[in-house]
Amino acid sequence: SFGSEAMASLLRPLLLFVLLHAVLLLSNPVNCYDDEDFLLDAINSYRSLVPNLKNLTKNQKAACLANVLADELEDRLYSSTKGPKLWPGIEAQASNYSQLLKKCEIKIENTTEGVILPIPNSIATMELTNYKHSQYLRYVNNSNYTSAGIATEDDWTVVILCTNTSGGNFSSAVRVVGLVHMVGGMTHYLLLYVVLGLCVLIW
Template sequence: MAISKFHQLFLLSLLSLSLHRPVLSNHEEESLLQGINDYRKSLKLKTLTENENAGCLAEEIADQIKHQPCTNTSGPASVPGSQPGFPGFLEFLTNCEISVTSTRDGEIMPACAPDLDANLLLSSFTKSRYNKNLNDSKFTGIGIASDNDWIVVILSTNTSEGSFTPITEEGEVPETDSAFTFGVNSVVSSCLLVLLFSFFMF
């Protein structure tokens, strides 16, 4: 049965919009962020705000370690708070367009829990060697990503050596709303493609 031009246009529109769909936040990540911030509030520390660049790096690392076994010898019990030895770390920074000099004061903290159990995850950070980082007032931002049984938390500072700022050309000021601009441009370009397609089809 032939597909009508209207159905073709509709399917093309859905395909175009799906290519630019927003990334949905993960429930486990939101729950952990809330738990960490509640923990910091109990210590009378400022809550951590989401750092998109740190979040991007956390995604890269979570994707790398997602197949590692989650045992009582993995996660915070065996991994120091900072992870300088991830294979491909510089490639991850390039993928996220993060300046390497802006990561020196940050902390990368991977942990695991079967099925990302919320209580186990929170205690993996608040009741382990990681809590010294959560107790530190120098950290102001956070990036979180998870994959399989693993979750990666990255803490950032508001200093030039811990803010996970983008790579910039000399003299260039980084755009703070570049992600928003990209999203809007993507949607606009998708709509233009649909309009052009429908113009030539009808």
Template sequence: MKLHSGNDEEETLLQGINKYRTSLNLTALTKNENAECLAYEFADQFKNQPCTNSTGANTVSGSEPQLPNYPNLLAECHLNISNTKGGNIMPACVPGLTPSLVLSNFTQSQYSESLNDTKYTGVGIGSEGNWIVVVLSTSTPDGSYVTDNSASLLSKISFTYYLLFSLMGALVMF
């Protein structure tokens, strides 16, 4: 799993979202490192897309950009679809990532409905270029973004077999 240190835009957005939620008498969101990993993976995928009226918070529901490599993004963070389907991925494109505009893109758009929802307890934020992505997680199994240990174990087993195969090939040559 790729770990990123939070940057100013992300920290400022998290503080703003939590102030927003507190003003609505909702609990503050806590950082979820696995959701943050996925947020960075999404931001990285979007970074070369221009900001338009059909991207980010302005997107008409149902017309969001589709990522055919979603399973690969989950694998990068050792996540499984079964523990992410209850979460919410919200990308926004804001030229220069101006903090006040970034916050309003989440609190004064279709995304505010999700930010107002008490089922969300955690958050991961990632940014690349003009894109910032908020991933909301829940405390339930289907939205917890817990690490999929079986994927991690499978990659370790595959790597072990690869090493053994390589070693056997080297021994045959001698």
């Protein structure tokens, strides 16, 4: 009928707009290259020159904890005579370490084989890019570390190196976050199929 044809003609531009918007969202994810990415790339560039060392991948849980620790360290003084302090896993010097882990839903037993490196920003670039003279060299050179989480604040940079074992992967008991992301991704594609179906019906 004339009414249905008129309605279809009105819906076509709207559906086309929605379809194009969905395609753009799926095909062009936002790329954010920040200080953390730059630092991870710098570390991986060095590791690529060392035999039997693989690139570190991003560890989202460790990155979350690194961000929490960097916030915790803000405004704390640093003594250059003592040098940066290392926080190897469960022996972290933060008195409220277990509470900080809970903010990122990390089990404490999944941190014992990792290492936390808090670095004052005044020396961060020098320490982590001038590897031949860096006290962090033995950690960067360690093939046991397969992923990393990095966070930077005004005063501190925190680098967490993780293993691929349960004792150092900084994971949680239930990967709810991963499931949410997977369902969210499926929802985007389901929406795209629905819009395509409506376009076929109207045309």
